[in-house]
Amino acid sequence: xxxxxxxxxxxxxxxxxxxxxxxxxxxxxxxxxxxxxxxxxxxxxxxxxxxxxxxxxxxxxxxxxxxxxxxxxxxxxxxxxxxxxxxxxxxxxxxxxxxxxxxxxxxxxxxxxxxxxxxxxxxxxxxxxxxxxxxxxxxxxxxxxxxxxxxxxxxxxxxxxxxxxxxxxxxxxxxxxxxxxxxxxxxxxxxxxxxxxxxxxxxxxxxxxxxxxxxxxxxxxxxxxxxxxxxxxxxxxxxxxxxxxxxxxxxxxxxxxxxxxxxxxxxxxxxxxxxxxxxxxxxxxxxxxxxxxxxxxxxxxxxxxxxxxxxxxxxxxxxxxxxxxxxxxxxxxxxxxxxxxxxxxxxxxxxxxxxxxxxxxxxxxxxxxxxxxxxxxxxxxxxxxxxxxxxxxxxxxxxxxxxxxxxxxxxxxxxxxxxxxxxxxxxxxxxxxxxxxxxxxxxxxxxxxxxxxxxxxxxxxxxxxxxxxxxxxxx
Amino acid sequence: xxxxxxxxxxxxxxxxxxxxxxxxxxxxxxxxxxxxxxxxxxxxxxxxxxxxxxxxxxxxxxxxxxxxxxxxxxxxxxxxxxxxxxxxxxxxxxxxxxxxxxxxxxxxxxxxxxxxxxxxxxxxxxxxxxxxxxxxxxxxxxxxxxxxxxxxxxxxxxxxxxxxxxxxx
Amino acid sequence: xxxxxxxxxxxxxxxxxxxxxxxxxxxxxxxxxxxxxxxxxxxxxxxxxxxxxxxxxxxxxxxxxxxxxxxxxxxxxxxxxxxxxxxxxxxxxxxxxxxxxx
Numbered sequence: 001x002x003x004x005x006x007x008x009x010x011x012x013x014x015x016x017x018x019x020x021x022x023x024x025x026x027x028x029x030x031x032x033x034x035x036x037x038x039x040x041x042x043x044x045x046x047x048x049x050x051x052x053x054x055x056x057x058x059x060x061x062x063x064x065x066x067x068x069x070x071x072x073x074x075x076x077x078x079x080x081x082x083x084x085x086x087x088x089x090x091x092x093x094x095x096x097x098x099x100x101x102x103x104x105x106x107x108x109x110x111x112x113x114x115x116x117x118x119x120x121x122x123x124x125x126x127x128x129x130x131x132x133x134x135x136x137x138x139x140x141x142x143x144x145x146x147x148x149x150x151x152x153x154x155x156x157x158x159x160x161x162x163x164x165x166x167x168x169x170x171x172x173x174x175x176x177x178x179x180x181x182x183x184x185x186x187x188x189x190x191x192x193x194x195x196x197x198x199x200x201x202x203x204x205x206x207x208x209x210x211x212x213x214x215x216x217x218x219x220x221x222x223x224x225x226x227x228x229x230x231x232x233x234x235x236x237x238x239x240x241x242x243x244x245x246x247x248x249x250x251x252x253x254x255x256x257x258x259x260x261x262x263x264x265x266x267x268x269x270x271x272x273x274x275x276x277x278x279x280x281x282x283x284x285x286x287x288x289x290x291x292x293x294x295x296x297x298x299x300x301x302x303x304x305x306x307x308x309x310x311x312x313x314x315x316x317x318x319x320x321x322x323x324x325x326x327x328x329x330x331x332x333x334x335x336x337x338x339x340x341x342x343x344x345x346x347x348x349x350x351x352x353x354x355x356x357x358x359x360x361x362x363x364x365x366x367x368x369x370x371x372x373x374x375x376x377x378x379x380x381x382x383x384x385x386x387x388x389x390x391x392x393x394x395x396x397x398x399x400x401x402x403x404x405x406x407x408x409x410x411x412x413x414x415x416x417x418x419x420x421x422x423x424x425x426x427x428x429x430x431x432x433x434x435x436x437x438x439x440x441x442x443x444x445x446x447x448x449x450x451x452x453x454x455x456x457x458x459x460x461x462x463x464x465x466x467x468x469x470x471x472x473x474x475x
Numbered sequence: 476x477x478x479x480x481x482x483x484x485x486x487x488x489x490x491x492x493x494x495x496x497x498x499x500x501x502x503x504x505x506x507x508x509x510x511x512x513x514x515x516x517x518x519x520x521x522x523x524x525x526x527x528x529x530x531x532x533x534x535x536x537x538x539x540x541x542x543x544x545x546x547x548x549x550x551x552x553x554x555x556x557x558x559x560x561x562x563x564x565x566x567x568x569x570x571x572x573x574x575x576x577x578x579x580x581x582x583x584x585x586x587x588x589x590x591x592x593x594x595x596x597x598x599x600x601x602x603x604x605x606x607x608x609x610x611x612x613x614x615x616x617x618x619x620x621x622x623x624x625x626x627x628x629x630x631x632x633x634x635x636x637x638x639x640x641x642x643x644x
Numbered sequence: 645x646x647x648x649x650x651x652x653x654x655x656x657x658x659x660x661x662x663x664x665x666x667x668x669x670x671x672x673x674x675x676x677x678x679x680x681x682x683x684x685x686x687x688x689x690x691x692x693x694x695x696x697x698x699x700x701x702x703x704x705x706x707x708x709x710x711x712x713x714x715x716x717x718x719x720x721x722x723x724x725x726x727x728x729x730x731x732x733x734x735x736x737x738x739x740x741x742x743x744x745x746x
Binding site for chain 2 (some may be wrong): 646648649651654660664669670673676691694700703706708709713714717718719720721723725726727730731736
């Protein structure tokens with residue numbers, strides 16, 4: 001029973017250590033807290049991988065609140081990884097990096113994400129989503145002397161509170177119709193009570209509003225660019241990767257487990273959302289001058305690609321979504337890390353500030369090249385493989401048109417990623433003689449991520465079997 | 476038993492009226508006071524639904540803490556509490572339309588469901604719901620994990636709120 | 645006796661009023677008040693479902709208590725952010741936070 005929540009307990013442990021160190025360390029503490037968070041999380045990931053792996057038979061534990069399965073486990077490890085990398089990035093950010101509170105809130109949010117990934121009860125699910133979101137509102141607004149940051153946190157909170165209230169209304173109706181809150185018992189109850197499809201679908205739509213906000217699908221995407229732009233860059237990276245992946249984890253589980261009978265309905269809705277999200281995200285990204293806004297629209301588009309796998313409604317489809325998210329987390333963390341590395345020196349997030357970067361710091365430029373080409377879906381990087389798998393899942397499910405839309409969108413995507421790389425490699429600037437100092441923690445994180453992108457793109461078999469194991473485990 | 480429907484209608488009308496004033500009145504302090512009344516109406520419904528503990532919690536937490544917190548925030552940001560300009564944004568017509576459609580949809584959904592016509596079953600007199608609730612919240616075979624996670628969430632919110640609102644002099 | 649539908653319709657009305665407040669208000673604190681109304685509507689739903697459908701299972705009441713906790717956390721963080729913005733700019737009128745503009 002305790003093994004099932006070992007990742008959550010590990011996160012709490014790191015949080016307690018940080019809380020304690022924050023009290024006893026003097027003001028001139030260097031980056032101790034950040035290193036403790038990052039190293040602690042990496043060590044505990046290793047411990048979890050060794051001892052807390054779920055068995056082949058998924059189990060409901062803790063009164064049916066959580067499910068101990070591979071799906072949840074894979075996501076939990078990814079969330080802990082993102083939190084560790086984000087700690088490496090954040091420790092060098094002024095006015096944040098030495099704050100114990102930041103790490104505590106980030107860990108609380110990570111705890112919520114872990115619970116989201118394994119929640120199998122509506123009560124647990126709602127609480128997990130809020131435990132993820134509420135600390136994130138604070139993290140986005142953490143730079144309280146910066147207008148953009150406070151406004152980002154505030155906007156995020158208002159939209160988040162509204163959409164989560166709508167989602168909660170939907171959850172309450174589902175509980176009422178079924179008479180149970182257990183996700184895995186919902187289907188049977190719906191069948192027994194003979195609830196009509198239309199009523200269930202209506203409630204599901206309300207729930208999807210909340211999920212759609214978390215993964216920023218198109219009608220609910222408009223907060224993302226403003227919040228990413230205003231939030232501290234590493235926080236934006238965390239929001240666009242871990243938080244989004246957590247949204248996908250609950251979306252997959254709820255749709256596949258509780259609503260298999262409504263697949264024709266929600267399949268159509270998700271297909272429409274996917275198309276709109278990809279297309280609008282990519283088109284709006286084309287016009288962006290600010291790199292964080294550009295990455296925000298790009299991450300909206302990526303949510304659209306990942307949804308293609310869900311529309312396919314097959315084991316391959318679910319596998320492709322999980323695999324897509326694994327690669328996307330690593331790649332986007334690298335992209336935001338590079339942006340943070342430049343932004344902390346240049347003090348600007350405009351694309352124009354990247355002129356001459358290849359001369360100022362060839363290695364950072366190379367890391368950006370790897371990350372952006374992977375986002376664009378170029379071989380031999382991870383982004384290529386997962387796009388391929390997602391489109392394959394669509395084709396296998398006879399949704400060739402969706403795959404075609406995806407491919408067309410990838411071409412638009414390629415254009416704006418290359419535009420940024422053109423600025424990095426070809427444009428000259430007056431500062432290009434000035435070397436770009438990159439702190440050790442950034443170097444470490446970016447090297448780990450860049451290697452990850454290449455490994456995910458070249459050594460396929462273990463990742464594919466891992467994610468397909470996760471996909472099979474949710475049923 | 477005709478008293479119950481009359482009581483229900485009265486409390487419902489009062490609560491909805493107060494709620495309408497919360498979202499329309501110009502003076503924010505008044506809005507907060509109407510909010511207190513609406514929250515109180517909800518507490519009365521909890522009593523009608525034989526959830527006495529929740530009614531008390533509603534009064535203590537919602538009225539005692541949340542509404543008072545809001546009144547404090549209004550006082551702290553007082554200059555705009557008496558803002559002369561319109562308190563609604565120009566799109567309020569659309570908001571009204573969306574809300575009306577939303578309400579219509581919800582009501583339609585409720586009446587599509589035959590279970591909506593159910594009447595209250597008798598409560599088992601041997602069952603003490605407060606005791607059941609307390610036990611459920613702390614037993615590992617029920618809701619221990621949500622209970623503990625809620626405490627983490629509250630702690631995080633506390634730290635976050637102090638962090639943001641506290642101005643170092 | 646009162647059928648369940650009365651409570652559900654009441655809750656839908658309260659929820660819609662709250663939603664209208666969130667969508668139409670300019671002042672940030674007023675928007676948060678709208679959210680509180682929405683959450684209260686949900687609680688009416690949860691408790692009435694518990695009372696009418698599963699009085700022997702306590703899930704509905706537990707759910708309502710969790711909603712209390714979340715609402716408290718959300719309001720605390722929300723008001724802290726509002727006060728922080730007010731300090732910087734002396735306004736909390738959400739002109740550019742118009743919910744319907746996107």
